[in-house]
Amino acid sequence: MQELLKNIVWLEDDNPVLFAWHQKGRAAFKEFPTKKTEAYKYTPVSEVLTPEMLNVKSHVKDDHCDHGAHHLPFDAYEFCFCDGHLHRHFHAGDDIEVLPIDEAVKTNEIGAYFAKIDLAQYPFAALNTAFLKEGLFIRIHKTPQKPIVFLYHNKNRGFKNIRNVIVADKGVKAEWIEMFEGKDEAYFLNIVNEIFVLNEAKLTHHKLQHEGEEAVHIALSDAHVKEGGQYQSYAFEKGGKLVRNETHVMLNQENASARVNAAYHLLRKCHIDTTTNIEHLSENTRSDQLVRGVIDDKGHGVFQGKIHIAPDAQKTEGYQIHKALLLSDEAKVDVKPELEIFADDVKCSHGATSGDLNQDEIFYLESRGIDETSARQVLVNAFLQAAFDDVENPDIKKLYPSD
Amino acid sequence: MTNKTPVLEIKNLCAGVASQEIIQNLSLTIYEGQVHAIMGPNGAGKSTLSHVLTGKPGYEISKGEVLFKGQDLAKLKIEDRANEGLFLIMQYPVEIAGVSFMTFLKHAINKKRAYQGLAPLSAPAFIKLVHEEADKLNISDDMLKRAVNVGFSGGEKKRMETLQMALLKPSLAILDEADSGLDIDALKVVSKGINDLNDGKRALLIITHHQDLLDYIEPDFVHVFANGHIIKTGDKTLAYELEAKGYTDFIKEASCKSC
Numbered sequence: 001m002q003e004l005l006k007n008i009v010w011l012e013d014d015n016p017v018l019f020a021w022h023q024k025g026r027a028a029f030k031e032f033p034t035k036k037t038e039a040y041k042y043t044p045v046s047e048v049l050t051p052e053m054l055n056v057k058s059h060v061k062d063d064h065c066d067h068g069a070h071h072l073p074f075d076a077y078e079f080c081f082c083d084g085h086l087h088r089h090f091h092a093g094d095d096i097e098v099l100p101i102d103e104a105v106k107t108n109e110i111g112a113y114f115a116k117i118d119l120a121q122y123p124f125a126a127l128n129t130a131f132l133k134e135g136l137f138i139r140i141h142k143t144p145q146k147p148i149v150f151l152y153h154n155k156n157r158g159f160k161n162i163r164n165v166i167v168a169d170k171g172v173k174a175e176w177i178e179m180f181e182g183k184d185e186a187y188f189l190n191i192v193n194e195i196f197v198l199n200e201a202k203l204t205h206h207k208l209q210h211e212g213e214e215a216v217h218i219a220l221s222d223a224h225v226k227e228g229g230q231y232q233s234y235a236f237e238k239g240g241k242l243v244r245n246e247t248h249v250m251l252n253q254e255n256a257s258a259r260v261n262a263a264y265h266l267l268r269k270c271h272i273d274t275t276t277n278i279e280h281l282s283e284n285t286r287s288d289q290l291v292r293g294v295i296d297d298k299g300h301g302v303f304q305g306k307i308h309i310a311p312d313a314q315k316t317e318g319y320q321i322h323k324a325l326l327l328s329d330e331a332k333v334d335v336k337p338e339l340e341i342f343a344d345d346v347k348c349s350h351g352a353t354s355g356d357l358n359q360d361e362i363f364y365l366e367s368r369g370i371d372e373t374s375a376r377q378v379l380v381n382a383f384l385q386a387a388f389d390d391v392e393n394p395d396i397k398k399l400y401p402s403d
Numbered sequence: 404m405t406n407k408t409p410v411l412e413i414k415n416l417c418a419g420v421a422s423q424e425i426i427q428n429l430s431l432t433i434y435e436g437q438v439h440a441i442m443g444p445n446g447a448g449k450s451t452l453s454h455v456l457t458g459k460p461g462y463e464i465s466k467g468e469v470l471f472k473g474q475d476l477a478k479l480k481i482e483d484r485a486n487e488g489l490f491l492i493m494q495y496p497v498e499i500a501g502v503s504f505m506t507f508l509k510h511a512i513n514k515k516r517a518y519q520g521l522a523p524l525s526a527p528a529f530i531k532l533v534h535e536e537a538d539k540l541n542i543s544d545d546m547l548k549r550a551v552n553v554g555f556s557g558g559e560k561k562r563m564e565t566l567q568m569a570l571l572k573p574s575l576a577i578l579d580e581a582d583s584g585l586d587i588d589a590l591k592v593v594s595k596g597i598n599d600l601n602d603g604k605r606a607l608l609i610i611t612h613h614q615d616l617l618d619y620i621e622p623d624f625v626h627v628f629a630n631g632h633i634i635k636t637g638d639k640t641l642a643y644e645l646e647a648k649g650y651t652d653f654i655k656e657a658s659c660k661s662c
Contacts, residue, residue, distance in 0.1 A: 363460065363497075364493075364496070367457050367482075369485035369515045382501025
């Protein structure tokens with residue numbers, strides 16, 4: 001299995017700062033996780049990756065970025081990645097400070113906000129660090145007038161690593177949207193986001209993932225939330241061959257809160273893994289997770305959701321619910337909720353359900369003239385949209401499934 | 404009667420669930436503009452009739468036929484029956500979380516229009532149309548924005564059923580009240596909706612075991628239903644006779660016409 005490792009051509013940058021990070025990442029990356037790796041037992045990534053997908057040079061750098069491919073229905077700060085390469089001619093305003101990550105790591109400012117991830121625990125973050133070069137550092141100084149949008153277009157095969165760092169300064173309210181689109185080529189996108197929500201700030205993070213049918217997409221969002229800060233994450237996933245969307249939130253200080261909602265719609269032999277780990281590390285913290293999956297054909301959904309409550313995190317509330325619709329006999333879902341509670345004065349719950357569409361609801365719609373295919377579509381969208389009910393910005397809400 | 408077209412013709416119908424015949428040799432013809440009431444005791448098979456007519460999965464016709472505006476109903480899919488103009492006011496309308504009434508109505512109206520070869524209504528025209536009808540039924544904007552029937556009272560559900568009927572303008576509406584307790588206020592609204600709709604081209608079939616309903620919607624014909632078929636037909640005075648005497652005497656006289 002670890003034959004794969006031999007196919008990697010490691011990056012060796014001339015710049016000493018980058019070189020040091022590459023060495024560090026490489027040292028931390030031991031092997032690709034397999035079925036035997038507990039955190040990946042339902043999602044054995046190594047079985048899907050091919051030598052070709054690990055080739056960092058199989059795609060040429062393409063400066064022609066398809067900006068026009070996306071017509072966002074609202075004004076936004078737009079940043080574009082083509083096949084993993086950041087389009088470096090971008091416009092920033094005075095409310096946000098933007099630097100390419102390879103430049104940012106050479107400055108002092110990013111210091112406190114970079115590489116805060118335990119690389120031993122997150123093998124793909126180690127791998128990502130070994131290829132540190134592309135990505136953005138954004139520091140949001142003031143509440144921006146418009147959402148920040150990252151567009152990722154993947155047209156060619158090969159290995160793409162992206163590392164972003166987003167810092168929402170004290171009291172700032174911001175919306176950040178990631179949109180992934182890809183052609184049906186065998187590529188491997190490995191993306192790591194380090195997110196810092198400072199005191200009383202609120203960052204809403206949206207993700208719309210529609211990778212190509214042959215893509216492997218591994219994403220880690222690692223968020224740190226300070227006193228009174230709010231991190232809200234919404235994800236809709238419907239593409240890719242194998243996808244892992246992992247969210248790790250640390251509610252570091254009092255009154256920090258997190259909302260982690262996701263929905264996925266699986267067709268063909270698509271495999272989508274939603275893994276969360278919410279750590280309540282201080283008193284009066286709160287988290288809410290609502291994940292909904294619709295699995296059709298031979299799709300395989302995975303949900304691993306952990307709520308960890310530290311001994312000092314009294315008066316904490318943590319809630320988690322996963323609901324799945326299985327629409328075919330071969331559809332499959334694995335659900336692993338975990339509660340680790342070390343404090344005694346807490347409110348905590350988790351729940352999981354799975355089932356088919358309700359036949360009486362289908363009949364009701366049909367009896368009003370709506371054909372079965374449309375009726376099922378209406379009900380599937382209604383099921384999925386529950387994950388996005390709370391999205392506050394109506395323009396952004398329209399990007400998600402709705403009734 | 405001669406200048407009228409039958410909307411529904413049921414001929415020697417035997418139907419039921421799985422192998423159990425519940426409707427036995429039922430025959431009934433309904434013409435445009437007529438109001439028919441089928442009355443009978445619980446367990447007589449009244450609800451089965453509405454399920455068979457709308458095509459609810461699991462209900463099968465074993466003998467006889469049903470013609471709806473001249474077409475063999477058994478050959479029409481559920482949605483096509485609706486788009487041809489069959490509408491069931493359900494006894495217990497289903498709650499559908501996550502689908503707002505407006506979205507649901509838009510789908511229903513535009514599917515019917517597509518069936519008729521018409522373009523979908525524009526958003527403003529749709530909203531105007533719904534609000535016009537909703538106002539007549541005292542249905543608020545808030546009710547229209549909520550998910551289909553979710554958390555609605557029995558009366559509110561009936562009003563929403565009536566709204567759908569008013570918008571879809573069926574040729575035949577079936578009011579299934581086979582065993583639900585009657586809410587008089589809801590009944591008034593529904594019956595007003597039905598009476599408003601009846602422009603002489605539409606027909607109505609009421610299925611009930613209460614005669615109270617018939618105080619609000621005046622039937623042209625009352626049929627007593629037992630043992631899976633009609634055992635006696637009369638005008639609305641038959642309903643009062645039923646009220647006075649109960650079903651037992653009628654059933655005793657009835658013939659058994661099993662399939």
